[in-house]
Structure formats: structure tokens, C-alpha cells
Amino acid sequence: MPRPSSNGRPTVKDVAAAANVSATTVSRVLGGDYPVSASTRKRVLRAVRDLDYVINAQARALVGGSTRTVAFVVRDLVGPLFACIGQGVELQATAEGRVCLVSTHHGDPDRELELIELMREQQAEAVVLVGGGLRTESHTRRMAEIAHSLDRVGSRLVLCGRPPIGPDVPATVVEYDNEGGAFAVTDYLISLGHRRIAFVGAGEPEHTTTGARLGGYTAAHTARGVEIDRELIVSGNYDRESGYRQTTALLARGAGMTAVVGVTDMVASGVLAALRDAGLRVPEDVSVVGYDDIPLSADLNPALTTVRIPHEELGRAAVRLALHRDEHALDQHMMLGTHVVIRSSTAPPGRH
Amino acid sequence: MPRPSSNGRPTVKDVAAAANVSATTVSRVLGGDYPVSASTRKRVLRAVRDLDYVINAQARALVGGSTRTVAFVVRDLVGPLFACIGQGVELQATAEGRVCLVSTHHGDPDRELELIELMREQQAEAVVLVGGGLRTESHTRRMAEIAHSLDRVGSRLVLCGRPPIGPDVPATVVEYDNEGGAFAVTDYLISLGHRRIAFVGAGEPEHTTTGARLGGYTAAHTARGVEIDRELIVSGNYDRESGYRQTTALLARGAGMTAVVGVTDMVASGVLAALRDAGLRVPEDVSVVGYDDIPLSADLNPALTTVRIPHEELGRAAVRLALHRDEHALDQHMMLGTHVVIRSSTAPPGRH
């Protein structure tokens, strides 16, 4: 009859007593590094099983130094993009023997900062910020301070899908080419013959994601010598409903676009619905493209032309770089490529 | 110039030294329970800010008893259903001042058990298993043992969207009415006039989700006195591609169904695609229903008739019940209702 000490949870001492050895020996059997005689090992393992002992991760972390924990902070769990990247983070963390903490800030930048602080209390080895963020003066400064705070205690701030904060800020950055992808997909539309291309964005241009994508959209126009009608650039937020609303508004005021760039696939899906409801055909009347290539995109009707970003690899690389930053001391900034995925929502402009 | 001790991370001692008080006092200022003079408090808080001190959650947990941590174990982060429930878990955990651990098992029941063990090491206050699970003899027994293990150390196993394990197993169960929902939606199809209704399932019937939903499907037929053609019941797994494959196979062998029940919306989305590719119209030629009401479903073309389950509430209730199980000692088993959401993928059968 196993007789754990007080709490109900058996400790090394209990196991040691049951196996007639010292606590150290139990630790060594479990650690597996130090030589222990076969018979002792057997007795200890027996006691571990009998008592249903599991190690106390907190106590181990306290003495051992590391918690073997990676935190990831994300806008929402339900957004497919965040989930995809989060999946990469979780997979890589697990592969590296780490456990994953997760929390969501629902788009509130201040809450995001609070969460980082919380993760610092939790002694996470790395704090991965997934997705774009605000890029105002004050927010950037606070973020830089936080990066230093984390650095001081041996933890690492990782920006995943967000540009670097500044030159002297200790942070790992894994981004993908937001501007390049937007350039490519816009260029593709222009090459099809489109000249009036709407951009349905989200948030203020200070939001890094919209900013960079809008930049690519603009650059493509400039490169091709196509003038942009500022009327065609509108903005809401990152959900489907916003895409629907902005598009309806564009149509209502007779913007006369032949193509629409949605800032995300989610937004583009709203664009699609608005066009359909307005009796317009895609791609015959209006072409639509998105950005992200979330799982949903291939199933839309018509299947959405979009920009694929390497979601999972983004998350994996974030964790890999952060955990092995001694080995990758030089390349703590990684830029992953994106590429256009052409499906059925794009075609040359019709008669207009 | 702050001078932290060794590691780089300032400790209570460092703060105490900087503020000229004892460690105890620092702890009290931060804890906020014990009376501390205003001037002392000010000095301590000052030192905390100067040193950029944060508490060590591990050390606090070690002595304080609780880690204030909730773990959730889920099949995948990307599956919209899991993400939705996970969202509920995270929200409620945060609301209760807990931090969230997450890990994924990708449908491997053994891996699931390993993860629970891992979470036990982490001293999670509750371990929430999200989504259906295996229900074989041996797996059930192991799960029951694990529930007892967790219980012994003051942690709580929570089954979220999965039926109870057994009468004497200490676990909190929050399920939704899988059978009832499947009954209702099947009954709806029958009431529309359908008589040959295919069921595109997943996994062996030992998998709790498929088992219960198939049960509802069967019961509705029985209740209405409609005979089931066993040929119409097929099975694959839980993804879109499986729905596509099974449907294509059904059509290929001339099963002649006028309606299809997909075991999940994801599967139903594959069914939709297969029918479209086969030149069949939905709902004119074949009606399709799903189950889960994931965000995607309303955006499918045609919008999917399905069974709505209260995803977020499911996750929230799981955490709430587990953390306050002293107050809810009696109702540690909760069954949430489901209801049919009628959209455009269903209609009376056409000429056949």
C-alpha cells in the first residue's frame, strides 16, 4: 500500500523511502545520466510505478534553470491563419521537448504587452508573437523595452510575421514577404489587363500587415506605370464581414473596379459574397484575390487566387531560431518567401 | 544602477536589498494582503520597477500549492471545431486568472495519454480533453486510471465533447447532444421526403463522435419507420478530402442517395465538392447536411444546413466546472443542447 507523504502527490522522498535509497539516487535513475546498478534501478522504477509518481516540473525548473516552455501569443485561436502558424509553433516546440503556453489578445495591443509580461513570469524560454502588430512610436518603444527585459532574464522575444523593431533590439524575427507577395499578386492582375484594382484593407496603415501589403500593391502599380485612384483604397478590419461591407460600399458609390485585392483571404471571402449578392460574377465581371492561402480558400466558390505563405514553417522556424540562438547567432532575422497561387477567381477584365 | 545577483534575473532578495527591507516584506507588498506601511510599500515598488523585477511563477507555485494552469489537449489547432472550443477554454481560463497550456495529438489516442501525463508533471489544475476519443475496452480502462491519477494529485480530468468514462471515475464531463443533433437533422431530411440518406462517417464506430452521430441517424430512421440501406453508410476520417472520396465512391457504385449526412461540416464540404464535380446540383439533386456549424459553413456554396453546437460555451463550461468543482460537486456532468441550422443545402428530393 503506497503511502505518500502529505499532499497526496508522492515526491522523490516517498519514492526513495519505498525503494530504500536516497532521493539523489531516484533523481539519477529518472535522469538517466549517472551510473546506477541494475538492481537499484529496478527497485526505484518499481517504486515509481507503485506510487504513480511523476516529477514536479516546477521544482525541476526551479533548480534546473529552464522551464522548457515556449509561449505563443496570438490574436485569436479561431482565425485560420493564426491557428496555422500556431500549429507550427506547437509542433516545433513539442519536437524540441518543450511545452506550449498560449494566450490571445483579440487585437488589443496593450493586452498583448500584458501577456508578454505574464509569460515572463512564467519563465518561458521564448515568447512568440504571432501575426502583425501595431507600429506606432510609443508601442514600438514599449516593445523594445520588453525585448530587453526578456533578454535580461534569458528569454527570447520572437516576432513571427511581423517586421523587426529596431537595430539594437534583442529579438528573433521570422517574417514572410508581405510586400513581395502583394506586389506579385497585384502585378499579376495588372498583367491580366486590370487597371482599376481596389484594395480592401484593414486597420490603420500603422498595422504592419496592412501597411506592407498596401506597399506591395502600390509598388506594383508604380512599376507598371499604372496610376492608382485613391478612391479604390478602403479599409475596415480583418474579418469577413468587413470585406463584405467595404465591397458593398465601393459598389454603391460606383467605384467601377474590375478587380479587388483583399488584404486577407477572410476579407476576400467577404468580397466574394458581396459581389455575388450584387449580381456580379467572379471572375467574369470582377476578379478577386486574397492573401494568406488559408485552408478555406481552395473551397470557396470560385476557388480563390491568393498568396501562399508558409504558415507552418513560419511557426517552426520561429521556435527553432529562438531555442538555438547560440548556433544561429547571425541569422536571427529570417524572411520566408511567398508565392501567388492562381485559382479560379481571376481572369482578364470583361467588357467595361 | 540595479545590480541583480547572479543569473541576470532579479529575485525578491535583490529587491529587498535595494529597498532595505526583508524578502518577506517584498513578498507582502506584492501579495497585497499583509499590512505594510505606505513608505515601505513605496520604496519596495520603486525597487521592483528599477530592477524590472517579475515574480518567478515556478517558485511561487512550488510553495503556494497551485500553478494556476489549465491544460488543454486537442487533436489539432487548425481544425475549426477544436479551435473554437479551445478558444472557449482559453477565454474562461484567462477570465479565472489561469494560464493555458496546449498540446496536440493529431488523432493518436496513445499520444493523447502521454500528453495527459505530461500535463500532470506540469501540475495543471485541470486537463481538458477536447473532442471525441476512442472508446475501446483497453483505452477506456487506461483513461479511467489516468483520471484517478490526476484526482489523487488534486488535478481534474475534463472531457469536453466526449461521453463519460464510467460511474466511479473522477472526471468532469461537458458534452453536447451528438445523438440528439444527428437525430434532429436526419429527421428533418426525412420530413422533407428523403428516403435514401447516405451517412458519410469517420473512424471506427468506437470513436465516440461518429458512434453517437450514427446512432442519431439510425434512431431517426427507426422512429420514422424508414429502413436503412447499409450500403449508404460509409466511413473514412474527419477531413474534407475523406468526404470527397467517400462521396465519389458512393456515386460511382450508383448508391442513388437523395441526401447526405456528413459526420462533420468539414466532411460535408468535401461531399459538396464531390457532388459539384459530378455535375450534381445541391440541393436540387442531392441535399447535404453537416455537423458542427464551424465558421466556414455559412460561407460554403450553397450555405450548409448543419447542427450547431455551442463551441465556446463548451470550452468555458469545461473550465468553469473543473475549477469550481467544490461548488458544483453534484453537476459534474453537463449536457449542452444542439440545434439544427437550416441553410440552403437542403430541399425536398427532386424527381428520382
Place this chain on the structure above:
DNA sequence: AGCTGCATAGAAAACGTTAACTATGCTGCC
């Protein structure tokens, strides 16, 4: 004056583990 009681503060023990020493045989070698 002497006591009680409160406000404030510190010292020391505890939480469960590991790491750095220390101790004891035993083998093998000159």
C-alpha cells in the same frame, strides 16, 4: 504601572528537485 492588542517587520522553515561534494568498496596495476 502594567497589561492587551495592533501595526509593522524580520528570521527561519518549507516546497520538491538537482548538483556539487563526499564516502565506500572493489578492481587492476606496478
Place this chain on the structure above:
DNA sequence: GGCAGCATAGTTAACGTTTTCTATGCAGCT
């Protein structure tokens, strides 16, 4: 035979908190 060196095991001191328990001053009362 003496000693180096290894295999094996135990003792003790950390790790960073919180929680007793104890101590001091000072007000208020009889």
C-alpha cells in the same frame, strides 16, 4: 601490498518563493 581509479550511493546546499513564528514598538485601557 599500496594506491590509483572507477562504480555506486549518500549528504548537503542550493533554487526563489511564501508561510509560519517571533519580535518590537506604541496606543489604549484598567
